[in-house]
Amino acid sequence: MQPMSPPAQQTRLSVGRAVDWRFAATVGEKLARPGPAATEYTRRQAVEQLTELSRRAEVPVRELTGLNEGDQIPEARIVDRREWIRSATESMRVMTGGEQPDGNRPSFAGRITGAQTGAVLAFVSQGILGQYDPFGPHGGELLLVYPNVIAVERQLRVRPTDFRMWVCLHEVTHRVQFRANPWLADHMSQSLAVLTEEPGNDVGELVGRLAEYVRDRRAAADGSGGDPYSSGVIGLMRAVQAEPQRRALDQLLVLGTLLEGHAEHVMDAVGPAVVPSVAVIRSRFDERRRRSQPPLQRLLRALLGVDAKMSQYTRGKAFVDHVVARVGMARFNAIWSGPENLPLPAEIDEPQLWIDRVL
Template structure:
């Protein structure tokens, strides 16, 4: 059944048009990216395994340098696979829900998001779905060549150190999702659980509009907890989103902590890289800041710091062995509430240990 809920062709056109600004693909340095990232991806995979004990069960990591249109196309393919069950569900609704106007609006919104992100993302592990279709284009560690070159030039980053540093972060995410046997399926299960409860109910839209109006009266930041996706979710969806946010905060924090530890002694500028990119994340102003907040990206950026803080508190209490309890089973993952209050997670996990003795 064709997916008519989003005009994917329009999404790709809009995203590509936005991405064409300030492209650095013609730089003579571009040719160095592919061999460098092939080498550093392999090196990073070993360093991550030695540091975390997590080793992929899906073979060696494959790094791929992409320009912005390539990255956009890869993400659209992933989103199409991910949203296919939702599209099939919505196709059974009244045709007004799937009108051409709605499809094009969704396509334009998706294109705007991907186009904007294509100028910001440096690396990405494509974890969404492993299927029989096009397996050679899945389980890929992507590096956005133009963005990497722009950052190196703008801040004077030593290319070899910076590229290994990036590879460490992305290979940590791959080790998480392919080294913890249940993690990928658990994540996709939570996403599907959220999508299963999607219902284009006018009452929900009216309730969301009412919340926006009330927030304006009280001065509440209505988008602080995840932007429009959280605002237009049901209580059941918000509970699932809480679980997803907690898990992703842990993974992002673990990625940052691991890249620092795995690169110790090899990447002398790691602190400078981290400080500079952290400032870059927080420097958005004007339209960019509003856009990040509305679509929920600001909440995601906050996950980095929250996850690192959680790991620091946990390891202060019980070292890496206590943190490693999170990888034992889905029930051990922290919720977002526990990420923000680590002692709650520590008490829960240590109590389970005592009770099992």
């Protein structure tokens, strides 16, 4: 990962420092639900197999994408839910410019926001299968959450080895994306720096933006449609942000959509050669994503932007599928040349616009 440029470092002003990250980790670990019941043998087998499959997935991913991150294949870290929460809090602290934990007594407000953050991470820790973290304390690293992998493969009633390889293909693609293109982490850091700086808005501006947001949501409810990111927590964020923060948020959303869509494309393209039951896994996994949730879980998903995340998978994959089908993977890889070649928000749903502009 490239170091952040000094201007990006200097603009990190408030968001990360408003959270007691140590307390967030403590609360998250206490609230985290235990994983599925499993014998010690089953847990050990899952850890060993995920470690091995994450190495084996690297070669077909590199061959399909044409992205080469060097001769060495880094080891994945196989973690449980509590370990993932600890890693996530440290990564979020780094991303948002939070202070290094020290001996100073944290503020009451910091503990409140820390408790809220920990509760959110405890909820997320129940479902996340894996994650490439470019901002980890030891540099970029791939995390695979083995209790959740075991839980989902049981729910889907699929072959464990095949499902674990399928998950590894997706997550290893993220590792390859970032390690082959080190500028991606710096680009994210600079966007996050703008997004988390002190906005300095007055009350009148915020009220005006909220009123505009409400009018837009009413129009969408009347059938005029709208951007998939215009509702829920993301839509509310956009409503109160100044223009620089909105642009930074758009950059992060588009980048996330590209990265997830590219990983989904790779999973399906490589899958038939290395995952014998890939068609069954994809069908059952997609059905699980569409399944109706209890009211409380639907509310939490909306507040946390989970549905927007699902949109990233489908919209991003459609974009990558279209471009690769039209021009091939080698020419598609122009997208990794630098920030100026990343898709614009309008181009995600109209990939021909990206082809015309970049290629």
